[in-house]
Amino acid sequence: MRRFEPPAQLNADRPNADRIDAEAARWCAKLDAAGYAGRSDAIDAFAATDQSFATWIEADLRHRVVLLRLWASWARADRLASLKRPSEAVEPAPRWRRWVGGAIAAALVLMAVPVAGLLIQGEPTTPPTQAIVYETEIGGYETAPLADGSRIELNTNTRLGVVMDDTARTVRLVQGEAFFDVARDEARPFTVTASGHQVTVLGTQFTVREDRGDLHVLVREGQVAVQPANTAPQAAPVMLVAGQRLIVTEAGVRVDSADRAMLDAALAWREGLLVFNGERLEAVADAFNRHNTSRLVILDPYAREMEIGGQFEAANVEAFVRLLETAFGLEVGRVGDSFFVRGRTQ
Amino acid sequence: MxxxxxxxxxxxxxxxxxxxxxxxxxxxxxxxxxxxxxxxxxxxxxxxxxxxxxxxxxxxxxxxxxxxxxxxxxxxxxxxxxxxxxxxxxxxxxxxxxxxxxxxxxxxxxxxDAEAILSSREELSALAHALDTLPPKCREVVALLKIEGCSQREVVERLGISASTVEKHVSKGLRRLAEALYGEGQPFEGARGRGVVMKLLRRQKGPER
CATH class of the missing domain: 1.10.150 (DNA polymerase; domain 1)
Known part of the structure; x- marks a missing residue:
């Protein structure tokens, strides 16, 4: 009879917090061993392949939240990689390859490249410094922790080189887009160059996108100075503050301000998402095409002008295409890896 | 429609x-x-x-x-x-x-309370300190994985220990790293810790002063 049970028994079937934490840590170690490191969808991907893990994670919601906490910590501990001496980074680091895993994920290759002439134009620095090259494939996303505590997040199809020495921190964005979270260091300005344009900061958060010679800069925090290509070196740079956006094209330089929603939308790629607030379908298709090897082509001139709002997974073109069909009433034809969109024939 | x-x-x-x-x-x-x-x-x-x-x-x-x-x-x-x-x-x-x-x-x-999120640099220090306070073997495993970028399989080969031993070290190490990042952690002394990892961190930052 129940009342004769010692009170301790009442909670005996409820695993205590420490046990859950220990179990979750063991599963994290297995997730890491199975090559899921760095993937935020690791839990469900692993559960799909491992029945005993699936059973455990489903048994109690506490299992999931505790595991998420440990798994997030393990990912953040990747920052320790910045303690590695650059000279040791000559070999392509297998960890980075493994980290991304899966077909859509990018390969981020760490390799040393002799810097003179190749990455940094102009005067070679006296002690031959080595650049670390980071790159992502189409659909890729990577975080690169730097030795100074700064962090670069690379969007799809991006390639950049980083050189650090005692006097300067220089990044050359060869192609693509990156978000920079720069650790403040007054003695060593942080400069990003792209297509001859130059963006200089002390410590701030901003993105730079190179687009066929054009430059897009969006500042989330702090202040940056932009020196567009083909301006006299003594010309005053364009100063941008938080919430401002600058676009340099052949036609000239334009600065406008971005509200919170625009900032979030422009940075949503960091979460693997594309966010639109009434962009034309044509621009939306371009965005998907930057993130995927498949092509989304809008044939119908009317459809191109449609305004799209919403939040989509960047890698999931098919889900977006299904929505175009079901919600927007468009007709989509598929040829191989390409989707052709036209108005539904009446 | x-x-x-x-x-x-x-x-x-x-x-x-x-x-x-x-x-x-x-x-x-x-x-x-x-x-x-x-x-x-x-x-x-x-x-x-x-x-x-x-x-x-x-x-x-x-x-x-x-x-x-x-x-x-x-x-x-x-x-x-x-x-x-x-x-x-x-x-x-x-x-x-x-x-x-x-x-x-x-x-x-x-x-x-102002959000007590660690700054980028504090976070690195906290991680380095947590790593330093791990038992030697466990620290070696975590350092190979997180600093050297090895996979668990490579750690098994390099250290000549079993895969399940590596997993045990990983699960212990990651609990401590989580404690350092989210928990109240042990007080760590900024960049003045004495362990080998903290030394590495200082070397990265260049000489102080």
């Missing part, structure tokens, strides 16, 4: 489990330090802190499945407080004073 003529159609897709997980990691975990401060005061036994914390997380996550709270921090604290009061009421002997105590602790002061 042809919706092409509606100028805009807001569609939210992809709100799947992975996205909820990301939300939880980025929006909820950052309040753990403050929440622990509150729970330490409100719990009669230290061992209850972890338990209530896990329950708070689970309830917050469950609630967010239907609707994400707008003010996450306030929601998390309110949830923790409700759990504490529920527990006090469910106890064998209901200690009215315990409930009164819980009610008396001003949640708002903990809630209003």
């Amino acid at each position: 042809d919706l092409r003529h509606s100028a805009r159609l807001r569609l939210i897709v992809g709100m799947d489990a992975a996205e909820l997980d990301r939300w939880f990691v980025s929006e909820v975990l950052c309040h753990e330090r403050a929440l622990r401060g509150y729970l330490r005061r409100a719990c009669r036994q230290a061992s209850d802190v972890e338990d209530v914390l896990q329950d708070t997380y689970a309830r917050t996550y469950a609630a967010a499945r239907t609707e994400r709270p707008t003010h996450v921090r306030a929601f998390v604290f309110r949830t923790a407080r409700n759990i504490l009061i529920d527990r006090a009421r469910r106890a064998e002997i209901v200690a009215i004073d315990a409930i009164a105590d819980i009610e008396a602790i001003p949640v708002s002061t903990y809630e209003a």
Whole structure:
């Protein structure tokens, strides 16, 4: 009879917090061993392949939240990689390859490249410094922790080189887009160059996108100075503050301000998402095409002008295409890896 | 139905489990330090802190499945407080004073605390310090994985130990890293720690002064 049970028994079937934490840590170690490191969808991907893990994670919601906490910590501990001496980074680091895993994920290759002439134009620095090259494939996303505590997040199809020495921190964005979270260091300005344009900061958060010679800069925090290509070196740079956006094209330089929603939308790629607030379908298709090897082509001139709002997974073109069909009433034809969109024939 | 003529159609897709997980990691975990401060005061036994914390997380996550709270921090604290009061009421002997105590602790002061998120540099120091305080073998395994970028399989080969031993070290190491990042951790002395990893960190930053 129940009342004769010692009170301790009442909670005996409820695993205590420490046990859950220990179990979750063991599963994290297995997730890491199975090559899921760095993937935020690791839990469900692993559960799909491992029945005993699936059973455990489903048994109690506490299992999931505790595991998420440990798994997030393990990912953040990747920052320790910045303690590695650059000279040791000559070999392509297998960890980075493994980290991304899966077909859509990018390969981020760490390799040393002799810097003179190749990455940094102009005067070679006296002690031959080595650049670390980071790159992502189409659909890729990577975080690169730097030795100074700064962090670069690379969007799809991006390639950049980083050189650090005692006097300067220089990044050359060869192609693509990156978000920079720069650790403040007054003695060593942080400069990003792209297509001859130059963006200089002390410590701030901003993105730079190179687009066929054009430059897009969006500042989330702090202040940056932009020196567009083909301006006299003594010309005053364009100063941008938080919430401002600058676009340099052949036609000239334009600065406008971005509200919170625009900032979030422009940075949503960091979460693997594309966010639109009434962009034309044509621009939306371009965005998907930057993130995927498949092509989304809008044939119908009317459809191109449609305004799209919403939040989509960047890698999931098919889900977006299904929505175009079901919600927007468009007709989509598929040829191989390409989707052709036209108005539904009446 | 042809919706092409509606100028805009807001569609939210992809709100799947992975996205909820990301939300939880980025929006909820950052309040753990403050929440622990509150729970330490409100719990009669230290061992209850972890338990209530896990329950708070689970309830917050469950609630967010239907609707994400707008003010996450306030929601998390309110949830923790409700759990504490529920527990006090469910106890064998209901200690009215315990409930009164819980009610008396001003949640708002903990809630209003500036977010105690580690800065980028502090975070690296905290990680390096946590790594330094691990037992030597465990530290070696974590350093190979996280600093050298090895895979667990490569660690097995390099150290000549079994895969399950590596897993054990990893699970121990990652609990300590999580403690350093989200928990109250042991106090670490900025960049002045004495372990080998902290030395490495200093070398990276260049000579001080």
